[in-house]
Amino acid sequence: MKSRAFGNTDLTVTPFGLGLAALGRPGYINLGHAADLDQDYSIKEMQARAFKVLDTAWEAGIRYFDAARSYGRAEEFLGNWLRARNISSTEVTIGSKWGYTYTADWQVDADVHEVKEHSLAVLQRQIKETRANLGDYLDLYQIHSATQASGVLENQAVLLALACLRDAGLKIGLSLSGEGQAATLVQALEIEFDGRPLFASVQATWNLLERSAGETLAAAHDAGLGVIVKEAVANGRLTPRNQRPEFAKKRAVLTEIAQELDTTIDALALAAVLAQPWVDVVLSGVATTEHLASNLKALDINWNAELEDRLSGLVETPKEYWGIRSELDWN
Ligand SMILES: NC(=O)c1ccc[n+]([C@@H]2O[C@H](COP(=O)([O-])OP(=O)(O)OC[C@H]3O[C@@H](n4cnc5c(N)ncnc54)[C@H](OP(=O)(O)O)[C@@H]3O)[C@@H](O)[C@H]2O)c1
Numbered sequence: 001m002k003s004r005a006f007g008n009t010d011l012t013v014t015p016f017g018l019g020l021a022a023l024g025r026p027g028y029i030n031l032g033h034a035a036d037l038d039q040d041y042s043i044k045e046m047q048a049r050a051f052k053v054l055d056t057a058w059e060a061g062i063r064y065f066d067a068a069r070s071y072g073r074a075e076e077f078l079g080n081w082l083r084a085r086n087i088s089s090t091e092v093t094i095g096s097k098w099g100y101t102y103t104a105d106w107q108v109d110a111d112v113h114e115v116k117e118h119s120l121a122v123l124q125r126q127i128k129e130t131r132a133n134l135g136d137y138l139d140l141y142q143i144h145s146a147t148q149a150s151g152v153l154e155n156q157a158v159l160l161a162l163a164c165l166r167d168a169g170l171k172i173g174l175s176l177s178g179e180g181q182a183a184t185l186v187q188a189l190e191i192e193f194d195g196r197p198l199f200a201s202v203q204a205t206w207n208l209l210e211r212s213a214g215e216t217l218a219a220a221h222d223a224g225l226g227v228i229v230k231e232a233v234a235n236g237r238l239t240p241r242n243q244r245p246e247f248a249k250k251r252a253v254l255t256e257i258a259q260e261l262d263t264t265i266d267a268l269a270l271a272a273v274l275a276q277p278w279v280d281v282v283l284s285g286v287a288t289t290e291h292l293a294s295n296l297k298a299l300d301i302n303w304n305a306e307l308e309d310r311l312s313g314l315v316e317t318p319k320e321y322w323g324i325r326s327e328l329d330w331n
Contacts, residue, residue, distance in 0.1 A: 001061030005280075006280055007224050008200070009171050012093065013064040013281045016057075017283045018057040018286075020050065020071050021071050022286065022287040023050040023074060024067065024072040024075070024077060025074070026041040049287070051081050053288070054077075055081075057292060058087075060292070060296055063091070063092050064093045068100065069098055069129060070097070070102045070144065071102070072106065078094070082137050095203075096130050096140070096141060098122065101122065102114055118146065120155070140170070140201060142173035142174055143174040146174040146176060146184055147176070148184050153187050153188055153191065159198060171226075172199055172200055172201075173201035174203070175204070176202065177205065178322055179318040181212070182212060182213045185204070185213065185220055200225060200226060201226035201227070202220050202225050203230055204227075204228075204230065206232070206279075207233065207238060207269060207272070208234075208315065210321040212318045214278075220278075221277075221280075227279055227280050228280065232284075234269075239265055239266040239291075240266070253311065253313070263298075264294045266291070266294055267294060267298040267300075268307075270295055270298035271303050272308075273298075274303070
């Protein structure tokens with residue numbers, strides 16, 4: 001997989017990245033997550049599973065890896081893997097996120113899995129925790145799910161602390177979430193310190209069902225930000241696993257085209273993301289090597305106007321998309 005520049009930064013990334021949201025903790029919202037983990041939640045087994053997927057990603061040429069404080073032991077597993085494989089920090093680009101605290105205590109049926117707080121105290125605590133796990137491997141530190149409601153983009157103390165981390169060599173980014181992704185990004189693009197943009201990258205949801213942030217992400221890319229796309233298969237809804245009756249019509253369209261192209265539904269959805277000129281990295285969020293192999297078939301698909309036309313009808317309103325996402329069970 002060919003490396004490419006990441007926005008105006010001196011970092012390089014690959015078209016595919018691997019996200020560890022489903023690999024670092026027993027519980028997550030993705031469809032069928034529990035089945036993937038064979039309900040074996042021993043830390044030893046979870047780390048071994050993560051190492052297997054990380055090794056397969058590395059062999060496939062993936063060189064961007066995405067973690068977060070709230071993904072349970074994802075940072076720890078990623079750090080242990082990088083050291084165990086003697087990977088030099090110059091060979092890989094590592095991103096993590098702060099702002100959500102993991103509260104599930106390794107339980108799948110926890111009442112509260114994560115708590116969001118974009119405060120200076122949380123930033124100062126979590127950067128130490130992230131450094132303890134990832135050390136000098138850490139390249140990019142992102143606000144986790146910044147929204148206008150969280151107020152973080154008006155919190156001068158936090159923004160100043162992020163500017164200090166920037167000046168100390170870390171790239172600062174933000175991830176977005178919800179119906180207001182575009183509006184939050186517009187606000188973030190205006191934030192500067194010492195005449196330089198604070199944010200070097202943005203991570204956002206964009207897929208065949210939720211395209212609403214596309215224009216603003218293109219503007220961010222033009223402004224020199226690195227753009228990372230998450231939830232490219234809509235937490236499993238754009239995969240063969242989505243057998244929901246209300247999705248049958250859309251699944252039929254996806255299945256027909258996937259069969260014509262001798263590929264998979266998830267690869268088709270990921271190819272749509274890779275085809276956007278403003279995308280630097282699309283994250284695969286898999287927990288199994290089989291699903292990673294299926295995702296990577298997207299690299300063999302030549303996206304064209306006919307595919308764009310035949311799949312444009314899958315789009316949902318942001319209200320519908322985020323409504324359905326908020327109902328996905330932690331499993
Ligand atoms: N706010 C934020 O900053 C935020 C939010 C969400 C995600 N992210 C980042 O984005 C990454 C990816 O997002 P995501 O995992 O939430 O969503 P996603 O990539 O849209 O969905 C991943 C899910 O799809 C399933 N899947 C993929 N290929 C499949 C196949 N061929 N057959 C069946 N199932 C398949 C995976 O199942 P298996 O688990 O069985 O492989 C996994 O459960 C995360 O790891 C994280 O790094 C960031």
